[in-house]
Amino acid sequence: MNGAALATRGLNKSFGSLVVAKDVELVLPHGVRYALIGPNGAGKTTLINLITGMLRPDTGRIFLGEDDITSLAPEARVRRGLARTFQINALFPQLSALEAVTLAVCERRGFAGVWWRGLPEYRDAADEAHAILASLLLGEHCYRLTHELSYGQQRLLEIALALATRPRVLLLDEPAAGVPRDESAELFAAISGLANDLTVLFIEHDMDIVFRFAARIIVMVSGGILVEGTPDEVAEDTRVREVYLGKAHHG
Amino acid sequence: MIGPFVGVLFDGFAYGMLLFLLSVGLSVTLGMMNFINLAHCSFGMLGGYVTVTLMDHLGWPFLASLPVAFLAAAAVSILLERTLYRRLYRASELDQCLLTIGIVFMSVAAAAYVYGTVQQPLQLPDYLQGSVVIAGVNFALYRVFLVATALAITLVLVAALEWTRFGTRVRAAVDNQRMARGLGINVDRTFAITFALGGGLAGLGGALAIAIVGLDPGFAFAYLVYVLIVVSVGGLGSIRGSFAAAAVLGISDVAGKYYVPQLGAFLIYLVMVGLLMWRPSGLFGKR
Amino acid sequence: MAGAAPEGVTPHQYLENQTRWRRVEIAFWLATLLPFVVTPTYLSLASQIAITALFALSLDLILGYAGIVSLGHAAFFGLGAYTAGLMSKFVWGEPLTGLVAAAAIAGLVGFATSFIIARFRHLALIMITLGLGLLLHEAANSASWLTGGADGLQGVDIWPLLGAFKFDLYGRTAYAYSLVVLALMFLVARRLIHSPFGLALRGIRENAVRMSAIGAPNRSHVRKVYTISAVIAGIAGALLAQTTETVSLEVLSFERSADVLVILILGGAGRLYGGILGAIIYMVARDQFSGINPQFWYFWIGLLLVAVVMLLPNGILGGLARFAERWQGGRR
Ligand SMILES: Nc1ncnc2c1ncn2[C@@H]1O[C@H](COP(=O)(O)OP(=O)(O)O)[C@@H](O)[C@H]1O
Ligand SMILES: [Mg+2]
Numbered sequence: 001m002n003g004a005a006l007a008t009r010g011l012n013k014s015f016g017s018l019v020v021a022k023d024v025e026l027v028l029p030h031g032v033r034y035a036l037i038g039p040n041g042a043g044k045t046t047l048i049n050l051i052t053g054m055l056r057p058d059t060g061r062i063f064l065g066e067d068d069i070t071s072l073a074p075e076a077r078v079r080r081g082l083a084r085t086f087q088i089n090a091l092f093p094q095l096s097a098l099e100a101v102t103l104a105v106c107e108r109r110g111f112a113g114v115w116w117r118g119l120p121e122y123r124d125a126a127d128e129a130h131a132i133l134a135s136l137l138l139g140e141h142c143y144r145l146t147h148e149l150s151y152g153q154q155r156l157l158e159i160a161l162a163l164a165t166r167p168r169v170l171l172l173d174e175p176a177a178g179v180p181r182d183e184s185a186e187l188f189a190a191i192s193g194l195a196n197d198l199t200v201l202f203i204e205h206d207m208d209i210v211f212r213f214a215a216r217i218i219v220m221v222s223g224g225i226l227v228e229g230t231p232d233e234v235a236e237d238t239r240v241r242e243v244y245l246g247k248a249h250h251g
Numbered sequence: 252m253i254g255p256f257v258g259v260l261f262d263g264f265a266y267g268m269l270l271f272l273l274s275v276g277l278s279v280t281l282g283m284m285n286f287i288n289l290a291h292c293s294f295g296m297l298g299g300y301v302t303v304t305l306m307d308h309l310g311w312p313f314l315a316s317l318p319v320a321f322l323a324a325a326a327v328s329i330l331l332e333r334t335l336y337r338r339l340y341r342a343s344e345l346d347q348c349l350l351t352i353g354i355v356f357m358s359v360a361a362a363a364y365v366y367g368t369v370q371q372p373l374q375l376p377d378y379l380q381g382s383v384v385i386a387g388v389n390f391a392l393y394r395v396f397l398v399a400t401a402l403a404i405t406l407v408l409v410a411a412l413e414w415t416r417f418g419t420r421v422r423a424a425v426d427n428q429r430m431a432r433g434l435g436i437n438v439d440r441t442f443a444i445t446f447a448l449g450g451g452l453a454g455l456g457g458a459l460a461i462a463i464v465g466l467d468p469g470f471a472f473a474y475l476v477y478v479l480i481v482v483s484v485g486g487l488g489s490i491r492g493s494f495a496a497a498a499v500l501g502i503s504d505v506a507g508k509y510y511v512p513q514l515g516a517f518l519i520y521l522v523m524v525g526l527l528m529w530r531p532s533g534l535f536g537k538r
Numbered sequence: 539m540a541g542a543a544p545e546g547v548t549p550h551q552y553l554e555n556q557t558r559w560r561r562v563e564i565a566f567w568l569a570t571l572l573p574f575v576v577t578p579t580y581l582s583l584a585s586q587i588a589i590t591a592l593f594a595l596s597l598d599l600i601l602g603y604a605g606i607v608s609l610g611h612a613a614f615f616g617l618g619a620y621t622a623g624l625m626s627k628f629v630w631g632e633p634l635t636g637l638v639a640a641a642a643i644a645g646l647v648g649f650a651t652s653f654i655i656a657r658f659r660h661l662a663l664i665m666i667t668l669g670l671g672l673l674l675h676e677a678a679n680s681a682s683w684l685t686g687g688a689d690g691l692q693g694v695d696i697w698p699l700l701g702a703f704k705f706d707l708y709g710r711t712a713y714a715y716s717l718v719v720l721a722l723m724f725l726v727a728r729r730l731i732h733s734p735f736g737l738a739l740r741g742i743r744e745n746a747v748r749m750s751a752i753g754a755p756n757r758s759h760v761r762k763v764y765t766i767s768a769v770i771a772g773i774a775g776a777l778l779a780q781t782t783e784t785v786s787l788e789v790l791s792f793e794r795s796a797d798v799l800v801i802l803i804l805g806g807a808g809r810l811y812g813g814i815l816g817a818i819i820y821m822v823a824r825d826q827f828s829g830i831n832p833q834f835w836y837f838w839i840g841l842l843l844v845a846v847v848m849l850l851p852n853g854i855l856g857g858l859a860r861f862a863e864r865w866q867g868g869r870r
Binding site for chain 1: 550554730732736741745747749752759766
């Protein structure tokens with residue numbers, strides 16, 4: 001797989017007669033910021049579900065670095081450095097932000113199964129969690145329960161939870177969905193500030209943001225990859241204009 | 252040798268038909284709303300007591316009391332659905348369990364208060380007593396009647412589900428609730444009506460059950476387990492599945508008690524746990 | 539609680555603050571000694587309450603913290619009771635070893651069944667726990683050569699505790715014994731819920747899908763807590779068998795599983811003291827109304843369940859906490 005951080009080989013998936021992934025071949029090199037775009041229902045979320053193991057592909061293989069992870073459980077993939085966020089918030093409503101991220105840190109460090117020692121004894125786990133939250137501007141709100149946070153803060157917490165797993169590859173499913181425009185630029189600024197060796201794939205509908213923050217763009221239509229290239233290449237591609245940008249301009 | 256075997260088979264099938272009537276409503280409503288109604292057999296018990304009251308205290312004929320048992324159970328179930336259940340459709344399964352267990356407790360206590368804990372006597376009409384002998388095998392007339400009734404109801408149900416507009420709505424709601432809502436189907440109303448029908452069928456089942464298994468306040472709990480087995484083995488929302496599961500369960504229970512009486516109900520519970528473990532996603536495939 | 543943390547608190551202080559012993563707690567545990575002096579004629583009841591509270595605590599670990607609904611938790615209570623009873627009948631009547639044996643057996647069975655439990659959620663889980671509970675009840679009923687069947691186990695005879703304290707008629711020893719065991723187990727449970735593992739359990743309760751997405755092995759967590767819960771339930775059952783010197787089939791019944799659920803929900807699940815509070819209220823009420831037919835008792839329990847679900851979703855402790863929050867909010 002010569003140096004790819006994440007790759008898929010001939011990934012296929014259908015729900016009944018609806019084909020949601022069609023021979024998806026993906027190669028994400030290390031440290032590159034990818035945008036995954038495509039109309040609603042194109043199968044973008046499904047692709048993330050397939051890669052992270054929340055759905056089983058009908059055929060095809062998935063590689064994380066050199067390793068074939070196709071048959072691993074979702075949590076095992078996470079432990080190997082593949083993290084994701086959810087398009088619709090999937091958080092722990094009754095945990096405080098700090099507790100939630102501390103939990104993710106504990107799981108990563110492998111002592112989440114320890115029941116005979118108090119949580120406060122793991123001071124550095126809490127500190128690390130706090131640092132992650134602070135880096136996403138949640139430091140001041142970290143003692144609030146998740147369900148008391150504003151929607152935008154909850155979107156950030158989604159990312160904080162993923163980061164706490166120390167991923168090598170991070171898949172963000174519409175991280176700015178529902179966030180006001182000015183705030184979403186801030187959010188992506190935070191994302192682009194992440195470590196350089198981290199490979200990021202994000203789904204996003206706002207073309208300004210996509211062109212600003214992505215080094216490469218993948219266009220997906222009806223379960224298949226239509227084009228993959230630099231923003232300029234994609235912007236000039238006539239097929240993309242037709243099926244995607246064209247539509248966007250009209251609507 | 253073959254005579255008793257066929258007899259056991261037939262008795263088991265008749266018993267299975269009883270279980271089918273008791274459980275089919277729960278299967279469909281569970282499939283539609285995922286609402287765990289552990290009080291389903293309380294509706295059955297209600298139907299039983301309605302029949303006993305009408306016959307013993309008011310002198311009604313048996314057959315005339317059956318539709319009333321159906322209607323009474325349907326009425327009470329829709330009342331509960333409108334007042335209590337509907338508020339918990341989005342609640343956790345724990346809350347649903349607790350609420351409906353609470354209703355079972357209350358119904359059991361209420362039945363014991365009004366009727367005492369003794370078995371209720373039931374005098375079947377003459378034309379349903381006795382038996383016919385076909386090819387040397389005894390068929391109790393009442394069981395023949397029971398099987399015929401259940402088969403007729405099954406046919407009506409299947410036909411209604413296939414060919415009526417209401418049936419289409421029910422199928423759509425069971426299949427994919429969100430999609431059904433998107434298509435403009437009033438799922439809540441469809442559910443309420445289905446719930447009433449299911450409760451009514453349970454009431455009818457309870458009324459028909461007295462002559463076979465008797466009736467006391469323990470009914471609501473004792474048959475709950477059987478009903479849950481039928482529902483889980485047959486698959487949620489599937490009338491045919493429930494029918495098949497009820498038949499198999501009825502036959503194996505009667506056969507088990509006939510051939511290995513010392514095991515009691517143990518065998519049935521073992522089968523239940525085993526089946527659930529074997530095919531949980533098959534049985535609950537829709538989740 | 540978490541929302542009210544003032545500015546300038548470090549993460550570590552915040553976490554320590556959550557695990558700190560509060561004054562009410564200490565007052566509560568001191569108050570458990572009162573029955574010895576205030577109501578010495580009710581020590582048997584007090585002992586029953588402590589046992590029930592311990593059973594409810596075991597359920598709280600799986601239901602209140604990990605969100606695993608069980609309709610068959612009496613299986614482990616009953617296993618513990620029968621183990622302790624049989625041990626006294628066939629081996630010896632020494633209570634502490636009986637307690638350990640009961641814990642071991644319940645824990646073993648709990649561990650074995652936890653592999654099943656961990657695979658299921660939702661409706662299937664409810665049915666499986668119900669089915670396993672019924673199965674064990676029926677098995678004990680059938681195996682009357684061992685268990686005495688419906689007549690109960692005969693010939694349970696418990697030696698004096700530590701060789702010195704006889705189990706007297708007034709229940710002095712019984713209450714002291716049950717209370718000490720309850721307190722010890724409570725310490726274990728309290729430690730557990732304030733540990734990293736306790737946090738993971740709450741994570742499973744709140745959102746199991748997200749738990750996998752942060753790399754958590756949900757099933758192994760569930761297996762672990764289920765086994766621990768089974769051990770504690772077994773100990774509770776053994777206490778009942780030893781302090782009453784009887785074991786009847788009722789210890790395995792569905793009613794007992796339902797009762798403990800009612801007790802926990804009434805007091806407030808996921809709150810550590812919910813089960814204890816629920817047990818006190820439930821058992822005292824039952825004692826007060828012992829004149830009425832048990833059949834009718836369940837009418838009120840049913841009504842209570844309906845009322846709690848519809849009106850008091852987090853139990854009494856949850857209601858109190860909300861009330862306190864509002865009161866404090868009003869003062870500010
Ligand atoms: N679990 C599922 N069962 C059936 N259809 C699904 C399921 N999940 C997604 N779909 C369908 O698959 C298609 C692709 O969905 P999705 O991947 O969410 O699209 P996108 O994220 O690109 O908007 C949609 O038509 C959606 O309705
Ligand atoms: Mg999507």
